[in-house]
Amino acid sequence: MSHSISLTVNGEARAVTLDDPRVTLLDLLRERMALPGTKKGCDRGQCGACTVLIDGQRMNACLTLAVTLDGAEVTTIEGLASGDTLHPVQAAFIDHDGFQCGYCTPGQIMSAVGLISEGHAGDDPERIREGMSGNLCRCAAYHGITEAVLDATRRMAEEDERVRA
Amino acid sequence: MNLFDYTRPASLDEALAAWGPGAAFLGGGTNLVDLMKTGAMAPGKVIDVTRLPGLDRIETLADGSTRIGAMVKNATLAHDTDFAADFPMVAEAILSGASGQLRNAATVGGNLMQRTRCAYFQDPWSPCNRRDPGAGCAAIGGETHNHAILGWSESCIATNPSDFAVPLAALDAVVEVAGPNGTREIAFADFHLLPGDTPEKETALASGELILALRLPAAAKAFKAHSRYLKVRERTSFAFALASCAATLRIEGGTIAEARFALGAVAAKPWRVTAAEAMLTGQAPGAELFSQAAERALQGAAPSGENGWKIDLARRTATRALAMAAAGTPSRMPALPASPFGEPAHA
Numbered sequence: 001m002s003h004s005i006s007l008t009v010n011g012e013a014r015a016v017t018l019d020d021p022r023v024t025l026l027d028l029l030r031e032r033m034a035l036p037g038t039k040k041g042c043d044r045g046q047c048g049a050c051t052v053l054i055d056g057q058r059m060n061a062c063l064t065l066a067v068t069l070d071g072a073e074v075t076t077i078e079g080l081a082s083g084d085t086l087h088p089v090q091a092a093f094i095d096h097d098g099f100q101c102g103y104c105t106p107g108q109i110m111s112a113v114g115l116i117s118e119g120h121a122g123d124d125p126e127r128i129r130e131g132m133s134g135n136l137c138r139c140a141a142y143h144g145i146t147e148a149v150l151d152a153t154r155r156m157a158e159e160d161e162r163v164r165a
Numbered sequence: 166m167n168l169f170d171y172t173r174p175a176s177l178d179e180a181l182a183a184w185g186p187g188a189a190f191l192g193g194g195t196n197l198v199d200l201m202k203t204g205a206m207a208p209g210k211v212i213d214v215t216r217l218p219g220l221d222r223i224e225t226l227a228d229g230s231t232r233i234g235a236m237v238k239n240a241t242l243a244h245d246t247d248f249a250a251d252f253p254m255v256a257e258a259i260l261s262g263a264s265g266q267l268r269n270a271a272t273v274g275g276n277l278m279q280r281t282r283c284a285y286f287q288d289p290w291s292p293c294n295r296r297d298p299g300a301g302c303a304a305i306g307g308e309t310h311n312h313a314i315l316g317w318s319e320s321c322i323a324t325n326p327s328d329f330a331v332p333l334a335a336l337d338a339v340v341e342v343a344g345p346n347g348t349r350e351i352a353f354a355d356f357h358l359l360p361g362d363t364p365e366k367e368t369a370l371a372s373g374e375l376i377l378a379l380r381l382p383a384a385a386k387a388f389k390a391h392s393r394y395l396k397v398r399e400r401t402s403f404a405f406a407l408a409s410c411a412a413t414l415r416i417e418g419g420t421i422a423e424a425r426f427a428l429g430a431v432a433a434k435p436w437r438v439t440a441a442e443a444m445l446t447g448q449a450p451g452a453e454l455f456s457q458a459a460e461r462a463l464q465g466a467a468p469s470g471e472n473g474w475k476i477d478l479a480r481r482t483a484t485r486a487l488a489m490a491a492a493g494t495p496s497r498m499p500a501l502p503a504s505p506f507g508e509p510a511h512a
Contacts, residue, residue, distance in 0.1 A: 001170065003171065020168070021168075021169060021170075021171035021211070022166045022168065022169075024198075043202065044199050044202060044203075045195055045199055045266070045267060048264065048266060051266055057240075057269040057270075058265060058266050058269060059266050059269050059270045060195075060266045060267065060270065063194050063195050063198045063199060063267075063270065064194060064198075064270070065171070065191075065194060065198060065211075067171050067213075068173070068191070068194070068213055068215065070173075111265065111266065114265065114266075114269075115265060118240075118244075118265070120244065120498075124500055126500040126501065127500045129402075130401075130402050130500060130501055130502075131265055132265075133264055133265075133402035133403040134263070134264020134265050134266045134267065134403055135264075
């Protein structure tokens with residue numbers, strides 16, 4: 001039995017017919033929507049490479065069945081920048097060398113965006129490291145990642161204040 | 166992954182009617198989808214209950230108890246300001262488990278239904294009495310670092326991996342369920358089962374029953390000033406417990422009026438011994454007293470393989486968790502929830 005779902009991916013409404021309920025959000029994005037920025041690492045929720053935002057919350061796309069997402073809003077790494085202007089978290093990862101090979105980076109960045117919006121880590125490096133523990137980096141770029149998340153947190157808070165002023 | 170029928174009922178009645186042998190209810194999917202990928206679980210039908218109305222609320226009932234809908238996300242519950250203030254060791258336990266991504270997806274009901282992390286259970290090529298009754302147990306004589314030291318049997322030595330369940334056991338939570346024969350309540354102590362000869366029977370749920378909510382009694386709030394969860398693991402974050410303890414004290418005038426503590430990762434259910442708690446009543450908090458109570462809680466412990474070291478580890482974890490509870494609930498959630506690091510060794 002096929003299932004028809006409608007969802008928004010990076011701001012664009014998409015109608016999808018799934019001929020198989022086993023398709024994960026990760027495979028839907030990569031194989032059927034030509035959005036390969038979201039990476040497949042472990043495919044079991046242990047590495048975080050597939051992290052995306054679902055209705056604004058960071059989650060593992062590999063453990064999410066696409067068929068469950070009717071009406072959902074999904075944001076992937078491809079949907080983060082505004083045209084040529086990088087998202088502050090993307091810019092901070094470049095400024096602080098938050099990667100080496102780059103394979104885990106889309107997941108790291110999406111997880112950091114989710115973490116910052118959750119608002120529990122603030123500018124405490126220990127809370128940032130704890131909050132980012134669902135994203136593994138085999139190159140061990142953790143120092144740069146922590147610095148990048150700290151810096152992006154500050155930049156986004158300053159930007160918020162500037163907008164409010 | 167096996168092929169399955171997917172259905173998303175709009176009402177509880179439809180969800181219960183959709184159930185049949187071999188079906189599975191789907192919450193956040195963080196455990197079920199993972200186990201379907203390994204082949205350890207292969208439901209013929211997946212019933213998505215995430216959108217059933219009314220199951221996503223945290224509310225205070227007229228009798229002062231707190232009712233948590235089964236589809237509330239783990240992260241939502243742990244970060245709910247009122248809930249975390251009233252039940253700090255429950256929030257700390259949740260935040261010590263899994264990762265930010267998983268806690269955003271995983272549900273309260275699903276957490277109670279999560280399966281063991283026994284590697285032999287997860288691997289469909291290994292014999293496992295829990296997965297395949299009568300097949301045998303590959304864990305016995307195998308790698309047993311996360312296996313039981315209490316309540317295990319010759320059929321199964323697996324442990325329950327939930328952090329969340331441990332403080333719930335200590336606080337006398339109640340599980341509300343609905344099934345083909347109506348609704349009923351299950352005391353938390355009776356919810357998870359020890360393996361005995363039927364390890365495939367993991368909970369008190371009857372066929373087709375679904376968790377609706379979890380309730381914490383009003384009396385459990387009296388413990389909030391001295392309430393901690395301590396979890397010893399192989400890395401500080403995103404790892405399952407080797408041993409854990411939820412410990413909480415009601416202290417009046419320097420004396421322990423009432424104590425509760427339960428151990429995690431040592432058995433197929435949270436391990437709570439009321440006789441050990443009673444040893445603390447009427448006493449002044451102290452390291453020697455806590456050690457004796459922990460010793461009592463571990464009475465009858467026996468290695469299920471090369472894991473005799475867990476008996477000492479669990480005893481010390483409980484002793485230290487009680488000392489941390491006596492020192493008082495921190496004013497803010499620790500940066501590393503439930504971690505021994507940054508905590509006084511002999512508070």
